[in-house]
Amino acid sequence: MATTCGALAVKILSTGLAVGIIIDATIIRGVLAPALVSLFGRLNSWIPDPVQRLLRISPIRSHTTPATPRTGQHARESSQQSR
Incomplete structure (x- = not known):
């Protein structure tokens, strides 16, 4: 099948575009x-x-660690004080 010069250029450009999209x-x-x-x-x-x-x-703040929940003796003391 014979192709014209314009059709060959379109095939080459479309193949190059497809390869570029895949790489991207x-x-x-x-x-x-x-x-x-x-x-x-x-x-x-x-x-x-x-x-x-x-x-x-506003400027970006650095990552901070969240406050850890109180457990053990400290938690019991603070819950007793709040009663």
């Missing part, structure tokens, strides 16, 4: 992006101070 979906978005997010840490959400003031965005 698997390698870049599935492997590279999550690896860079974990590598950069807090720099992922960095914003310059003037832009932060303009948008009125």
